[in-house]
Amino acid sequence: MANVNLLLVDDHEVVRTGLRMLLESQPDLVIVGEASSGLQAVEMARELTPDVVVMDITLPDISGIEATRRLKQAHPDIAVVALTIHEDEQYFFEMLQAGASGYVPKRAAPEDLVAAIWAVQAGEVYIYPSLAKLLVADFLNRESEETQRATMDGLTPREHEVLALLAEGLSNEEIAQKLAISKHTVARHRENLMRKLELHSRSELVKYAIRKGLINP
Secondary structure: OOOEEEEEOOOOOOHEEEEEHHOOOOOEEEEEEEEOOOOHHOOOOOOOOOOOOEOOOOOOOOOOOHHHHHHHOOOOOOOEEEEEEEHHHHHHHHHHOOOOOOOOOOOOOHHHHHHHHOOOOOOOOEOHHHHHHHHHHHHHHHHHHHHHHHOOOOOOOHHEEEEEEEEOOOOOOHHHHHHOOOHHHHHHHHHHHHHHHHOOHHHHHHHHHHOOOOOOO
16 A cells, blocks of 8 residues: 655644654554644645645644645645644634545544545545534535525516515516516516415515525515
């Protein structure tokens, strides 16, 4: 099995020393460099082209998030594992969006970090179990929102447009001008909307449009 070359990024020397001792005890893991700041990490990644970067988030110049973003833009093939004290949702998603393939809290067991390194080296994603629930929750929320947007009680795209404009308070004539259709067509769409949605007043229509996210309250 080929060696996996690692770049360690952390502003605390004692942390880097501990990581080096841990990782060098593992077969086929080789430390090729250490960086104490985000900018240094980006430069060393350019020079050393490691297979995997173990990246802290809190760094003295640019954050590990920004360093990861710059590194991945320049070297898409280099994998990044975040190793950090931060376990809140904001840092987690920002790091993944920046391009990290792994996310491990510093409180994790050593074998978790080793597993993350081998996973990202193989092109996979490694998320520490306690953080994986954030991804699940985000997926379910997005799925719910998309389903809600897609489920519009059988309305046509044009009826969606008319509904949103009516809810914003535009008259039939103003809607006709905006959509380049006749007032009679607007009136027919309005009748169809009320019938399909079983609404009986503009206030009910406005409430429906807000609930579906077509307009802001």
